[in-house]
Amino acid sequence: MILGYAGKFLEVDLSAKSFKEVKFSDEVLKDYIGGRGLAAKILWDRLGSKWEAIDPLRPENLLLFLSGPLTGFFPGGRICVSGKSPQSNGVVGSTVGGEFGVELKCAGYDGIIVAGEAEKPVYLFVKDSDVEIRDASHIWGLDAKQTTAVLTRECRELLKARYPQKGEWKESSILYIGPAGENKVRTAAVAAKWSHAAGYGGYGAVMGSKRLKAIAVKGTGPLPEVADLEGVKALMQEVCSNAYESELWRRWGTGSAGYEVGAKTSSEPVRNWQEEWHDEISFGVNEFENRVWVKQYWGDFGCPTTCLKLAVVRSGKFKGAITDNPDYELQAYVGTNLGIFTPEENVYMASIIDDLGLCGIQAGNVLGFVAELFQRGILTKEDLDGIELKWGDAEAFAALAKKIAYREGIGNILAEGTYRAALKIGEMKGVDVMPYAVQVKGIGVGAHGIRSEKDYPEIYSYACSVQGGDHTSTACMPLDDFRSELMMAFHDSGVYCYFNVFGLSRTLVFNFYKAVTGIELTKEDWVAIKAMKIIQLQRAMLLFGGPDLKWNLEIHDDNPPRFYEPLPSGPFKGKAIEKARVDEEKRKYYELLGWDEKGIPKSETLRRLGLDEVDKALERLR
Amino acid sequence: MASEKTPIWIARDLSRCSGCRKCEIACSLFHEKRIWPEASRIRVFMFAPGIEFPHFCAQCEDYPCVQACPVNALSVSKETGAVIVDSGVCIGCGKCIEACPGRIPHMLPRENRVLICDLCGGDPQCVKVCQEGLWNVLRVVPRGNYSYKLYARTPEEIAKDLAVKIFGEEGKQYL
Numbered sequence: 001m002i003l004g005y006a007g008k009f010l011e012v013d014l015s016a017k018s019f020k021e022v023k024f025s026d027e028v029l030k031d032y033i034g035g036r037g038l039a040a041k042i043l044w045d046r047l048g049s050k051w052e053a054i055d056p057l058r059p060e061n062l063l064l065f066l067s068g069p070l071t072g073f074f075p076g077g078r079i080c081v082s083g084k085s086p087q088s089n090g091v092v093g094s095t096v097g098g099e100f101g102v103e104l105k106c107a108g109y110d111g112i113i114v115a116g117e118a119e120k121p122v123y124l125f126v127k128d129s130d131v132e133i134r135d136a137s138h139i140w141g142l143d144a145k146q147t148t149a150v151l152t153r154e155c156r157e158l159l160k161a162r163y164p165q166k167g168e169w170k171e172s173s174i175l176y177i178g179p180a181g182e183n184k185v186r187t188a189a190v191a192a193k194w195s196h197a198a199g200y201g202g203y204g205a206v207m208g209s210k211r212l213k214a215i216a217v218k219g220t221g222p223l224p225e226v227a228d229l230e231g232v233k234a235l236m237q238e239v240c241s242n243a244y245e246s247e248l249w250r251r252w253g254t255g256s257a258g259y260e261v262g263a264k265t266s267s268e269p270v271r272n273w274q275e276e277w278h279d280e281i282s283f284g285v286n287e288f289e290n291r292v293w294v295k296q297y298w299g300d301f302g303c304p305t306t307c308l309k310l311a312v313v314r315s316g317k318f319k320g321a322i323t324d325n326p327d328y329e330l331q332a333y334v335g336t337n338l339g340i341f342t343p344e345e346n347v348y349m350a351s352i353i354d355d356l357g358l359c360g361i362q363a364g365n366v367l368g369f370v371a372e373l374f375q376r377g378i379l380t381k382e383d384l385d386g387i388e389l390k391w392g393d394a395e396a397f398a399a400l401a402k403k404i405a406y407r408e409g410i411g412n413i414l415a416e417g418t419y420r421a422a423l424k425i426g427e428m429k430g431v432d433v434m435p436y437a438v439q440v441k442g443i444g445v446g447a448h449g450i451r452s453e454k455d456y457p458e459i460y461s462y463a464c465s466v467q468g469g470d471h472t473s474t475a476c477m478p479l480d481d482f483r484s485e486l487m488m489a490f491h492d493s494g495v496y497c498y499f500n501v502f503g504l505s506r507t508l509v510f511n512f513y514k515a516v517t518g519i520e521l522t523k524e525d526w527v528a529i530k531a532m533k534i535i536q537l538q539r540a541m542l543l544f545g546g547p548d549l550k551w552n553l554e555i556h557d558d559n560p561p562r563f564y565e566p567l568p569s570g571p572f573k574g575k576a577i578e579k580a581r582v583d584e585e586k587r588k589y590y591e592l593l594g595w596d597e598k599g600i601p602k603s604e605t606l607r608r609l610g611l612d613e614v615d616k617a618l619e620r621l622r
Numbered sequence: 623m624a625s626e627k628t629p630i631w632i633a634r635d636l637s638r639c640s641g642c643r644k645c646e647i648a649c650s651l652f653h654e655k656r657i658w659p660e661a662s663r664i665r666v667f668m669f670a671p672g673i674e675f676p677h678f679c680a681q682c683e684d685y686p687c688v689q690a691c692p693v694n695a696l697s698v699s700k701e702t703g704a705v706i707v708d709s710g711v712c713i714g715c716g717k718c719i720e721a722c723p724g725r726i727p728h729m730l731p732r733e734n735r736v737l738i739c740d741l742c743g744g745d746p747q748c749v750k751v752c753q754e755g756l757w758n759v760l761r762v763v764p765r766g767n768y769s770y771k772l773y774a775r776t777p778e779e780i781a782k783d784l785a786v787k788i789f790g791e792e793g794k795q796y797l
Contacts, residue, residue, distance in 0.1 A: 072657060073657065099643075102659070106658070106659065106660065145796055148670065148671070148796070149670065149795070149796050149797060152669055152670070152797075153669075153797075156669075165714070165716060165729060166728060166729045166731075167716065167719040167725060167726075167727060167728035167729060167736075168677075168719075168725050168726075168728060168776065168777055170659075170660070170665055170666075170667055170668075170777075171667065171668055171669055193668075193671040194671045194672075195671070219660075220660045220731035220732065221658070221660075221731065221732070222650070222654065222656035222657065222658035222661065223656060223657040223658065225656075229655065233651065236647075240644075240754070240755070244754070244755060244756065294672075294788055294789075295640070295672060295788065297638075297640040297757060298640055298641060298672070299640045299641055299642040300641070300642070301642070301643050302642065302643060302644060302647055303640075303642050304642070304644075304755055306640045306642060310671075310672045310788070312788070312789060312790075314790065320790075320792050322672070322789065
């Protein structure tokens with residue numbers, strides 16, 4: 001058994017109401033590590049042969065909650081959520097911060113595999129090796145804060161009643177869905193701690209389709225043994241010392257970017273990406289800091305950076321709204337992208353998104369898309385069930401977000417996410433609205449534009465990513481660049497927060513891996529072999545797609561049309577991305593990844609990596 | 623502090639807690655050589671997000687836990703003022719937990735012995751990491767003639783107060 005792992009996984013079949021323990025061989029764990037990598041492997045092995053036929057929102061899909069060997073040790077604990085994505089029909093390794101992964105390992109499990117679907121709403125309660133499927137009818141329909149309050153109380157009462165000797169029980173760690181997930185909204189997140197979300201991928205909808213409202217875990221054991229405890233302690237110290245020096249992220253988190261990325265790099269979505277520049281000092285980080293942040297340093301297990309900031313609106317129309325920061329992505333997506341430029345309105349919007357259990361990026365993307373259609377007169381007030389969706393009107397956007405979460409009226413179409421909604425609205429109105437859909441392969445693009453070329457993503461980053469518009473998994477060259485999705489795949493497979501990696505040598509994480517597991521792994525081997533296998537698996541499943549949509553690489557391995565329009569304002573006014581340049585970079589990237597000119601992994605690439613079965617399966621696409 | 627070995631107290635500024643739980647990591651590494659949150663003598667409670675706080679021995683002036691122990695497993699360190707558990711003697715009866723106004727002691731999971739903060743012999747590791755992280759929730763101060771017992775309160779009581787302090791009156795509904 002490899003050190004650093006609890007050594008077993010819990011598999012729950014909600015249809016059969018049964019549990020079993022599952023183990024993976026050392027070879028599999030060495031190759032795929034955990035989290036995102038292991039998710040790709042599990043999904044391929046179990047669903048690969050019939051991938052196109054698997055409906056992500058039907059019981060045949062699997063929902064995975066996977067930690068990694070570094071979870072709990074590397075500062076900044078996370079858990080990776082995956083499955084067949086109802087957004088891309090591929091696989092996304094979607095991670096969320098918090099104590100869940102640590103708690104799960106302390107309970108003796110490296111992960112939970114959920115199969116089937118429950119007849120009626122349930123939640124899963126895990127206390128060490130005791131596992132129970134419990135009725136969730138009393139929490140079905142509750143929002144994030146209500147769900148958290150009721151479940152925290154209930155699980156603590158359960159622990160007290162069943163294990164009475166032990167003094168005061170701490171809370172269990174909880175992952176849950178809000179109403180959006182319950183209603184299988186494709187932009188729903190799996191969430192933790194009110195405002196933390198595994199958003200990309202839409203796994204909240206998968207959880208809802210299984211009628212699984214939440215998972216609560218209490219683990220009383222230690223984290224697994226490691227190979228070199230002194231080494232792990234020294235590396236933890238190195239990571240922390242580095243982070244403590246980072247004034248930017250400690251003080252502001254990503255919260256300074258709501259102003260900076262607009263004003264300086266001009267790559268922030270403004271009014272559905274019609275602009276990427278603004279100079280609204282009302283959105284300056286000082287305004288957030290002085291007006292709404294009640295806890296400036298807020299973090300998850302072991303985190304030295306604490307990029308989260310607890311924000312509360314104390315007075316005025318939006319009194320009582322609570323969220324974290326909002327972080328940059330939500331400052332942008334439920335702020336500037338909707339024409340909202342004050343901290344109070346932004347906190348209110350983020351709070352609504354949290355409560356409904358939506359992904360702030362995907363929901364903000366679809367809300368901005370609809371507002372532009374309203375601006376252009378393609379959708380009218382009548383189409384929007386009476387909502388006058390004007391830029392900057394937080395209450396109008398909140399009303400529409402609720403319709404989406406509950407699939408009411410127009411909300412039922414928008415609940416399908418930007419891409420699918422664009423297809424439907426285009427059909428309804430007889431107008432091609434795809435030019436206003438800022439997404440790649442069903443996944444709304446993260447709030448870092450490429451037109452100014454002053455931000456971190458490259459002009460081909462979203463077009464070529466195996467996770468579509470996911471800004472945390474961008475395609476970059478060289479492949480060992482710190483932004484590259486092959487490197488990100490390590491953080492998402494070791495399962496820890498990559499925000500604590502900034503400023504450190506790129507080999508540190510591999511040294512950390514060795515200190516925990518005892519296994520030598522070089523950056524070169526990771527990129528050339530292991531990450532490469534994971535990315536090829538993800539690419540293959542993304543290409544198979546189905547059942548409702550399949551990607552045509554000539555059309556869909558590309559940027560959203562908007563990125564080819566010139567920037568209309570700001571310091572880079574007039575700048576656009578030339579398609580020819582994107583195509584040229586894409587060709588280079590395909591070459592490095594061992595894909596043919598169409599973008600399909602080549603036979604020789606797959607066979608060199610030992611992925612012969614994938615090669616055979618891909619024959620049907622070549 | 624460590625070299626002088628004068629009685630100390632850990633001053634606590636609970637509403638500043640970031641919830642990073644580095645204190646739990648440091649405590650369990652020091653005492654158990656493992657990262658083991660449930661075996662930490664200082665435990666961060668979070669009944670609602672945003673109201674995380676460390677819960678650990680208040681070192682009451684009259685040490686009700688020590689008095690309540692039926693087998694004399696608990697004693698007070700003259701050097702530091704900490705409650706010392708003789709785990710070879712502890713029978714895990716839980717009387718000290720009942721006697722503590724804050725129900726602070728808890729049992730080592732899977733073993734029948736109680737855990738109470740021993741101030742790491744005068745150099746508390748939790749304070750070290752909290753100071754290093756500049757959170758400044760925990761600080762070592764000389765033990766004075768104050769009513770430290772006031773700080774021995776249950777997690778529920780503390781959570782209720784902090785919820786209102788941080789979120790206002792509405793805070794109660796989140797618990």
